[in-house]
Amino acid sequence: MAETWAVEGVELPEAFIFPITKLGLMSDIHGKGSFVNTSPTRVDCHVHVEARPESRQGPPRLEILPSPLHPDRGTELAVAYEFEQQFSLALWLYRGLPSRIVAWPSRQTVRVDWSLRGQALVDFLQFSRALLDFHDDRQAYFFARHVAPRAPGVLEDDDIRIFFVGEHPIDADWLRARWPVMAATDLYERARRARDADIGFLLLMMSMEVLLVDGRSELSRRLAQRGAFLNGRDSSERKTIFDGLEALYTRRSRLVHGDVFDKRGFLEVPQADIFFATDLVRLSLLRLIALIRTKSEIMAVLDRAIFDSTVADQLHAQVNGQWEKLGVNVAGLFDVRLLENG
Numbered sequence: 001m002a003e004t005w006a007v008e009g010v011e012l013p014e015a016f017i018f019p020i021t022k023l024g025l026m027s028d029i030h031g032k033g034s035f036v037n038t039s040p041t042r043v044d045c046h047v048h049v050e051a052r053p054e055s056r057q058g059p060p061r062l063e064i065l066p067s068p069l070h071p072d073r074g075t076e077l078a079v080a081y082e083f084e085q086q087f088s089l090a091l092w093l094y095r096g097l098p099s100r101i102v103a104w105p106s107r108q109t110v111r112v113d114w115s116l117r118g119q120a121l122v123d124f125l126q127f128s129r130a131l132l133d134f135h136d137d138r139q140a141y142f143f144a145r146h147v148a149p150r151a152p153g154v155l156e157d158d159d160i161r162i163f164f165v166g167e168h169p170i171d172a173d174w175l176r177a178r179w180p181v182m183a184a185t186d187l188y189e190r191a192r193r194a195r196d197a198d199i200g201f202l203l204l205m206m207s208m209e210v211l212l213v214d215g216r217s218e219l220s221r222r223l224a225q226r227g228a229f230l231n232g233r234d235s236s237e238r239k240t241i242f243d244g245l246e247a248l249y250t251r252r253s254r255l256v257h258g259d260v261f262d263k264r265g266f267l268e269v270p271q272a273d274i275f276f277a278t279d280l281v282r283l284s285l286l287r288l289i290a291l292i293r294t295k296s297e298i299m300a301v302l303d304r305a306i307f308d309s310t311v312a313d314q315l316h317a318q319v320n321g322q323w324e325k326l327g328v329n330v331a332g333l334f335d336v337r338l339l340e341n342g
Helices: 080-094 119-130 132-150 158-165 172-193 197-212 219-231 235-256 271-291 295-304 310-325
Strands: 004-008 015-027 034-050 061-064 100-103
Touching: 015 080, 015 119, 015 132, 015 158, 034 132, 034 158, 080 100, 080 119, 080 132, 080 172, 080 271, 119 132, 132 158, 132 172, 172 197, 172 271, 197 219, 197 235, 197 271, 197 295, 219 235, 219 271, 219 295, 219 310, 235 271, 271 310, 295 310
Parallel strands: none
Antiparallel strands: 004 061, 004 100, 015 034, 034 061
């Protein structure tokens, strides 16, 4: 049995192995029974990409062939949903450039702006493996955010919770530490899927606010300052990010409050603003994923950096060290056209 998608925006090799992870209940595609793993089930998906199969103008077709096998049981697993979610998010966290996979068939033709061939594929797959724990957290957060509220008490019931998240921790302290990054990632994913530029832009700005705003006064200035110190690697880059974020927030406010027409005409969201906002959210998520601290702790550090920029330098060193420990090519991960887009 093969699951099939159309590939848009990125050039992929003909074959590669993509790692995924799944918590809790696992299903066999042939109906031979379900089972529960207390620890995450890590599965290698053998991916095949056929370029422009029926039409020279059509998008490439991506399939999992055959269905992934359980590493211990050898059974064929139903993990198409997990593959689509985790492969898409890995692409979007790895690069801010347009890309996605959609259900086959797709008649859209999207320009290919980047490639994952050769060493680029090696680096991407290493990054994808480094994200597996984060994907586990994403599944646990989804359960706590969307499933548990409909079944009061399920978070405290070990016998039921194990079917959804295995033995993954999901207590109040875990949620307090991780919910901002998880909620911001949800918004980032929705922005990357959005068809309308203004909706996608607003979702990106909402994601930035979840990450960097704490409800105090001077929201736009705090957002710009914290975003600059979190993502800027030197004073020049920080100044560019600060100015860019203030401009983005002004555009966001006009859209939200319906101020969409003035003497220059209707308010539009330039493509450069979309690229800039996308990269800022992506970089912010990557850095906060690596830090694994509470939002209040990170905000306090970023606020201190206003008076002592070496604090931000130390934060960047911690981020880079964490990704390097996981075998990720840090220079490639953070090599973006941020200054150009700004």
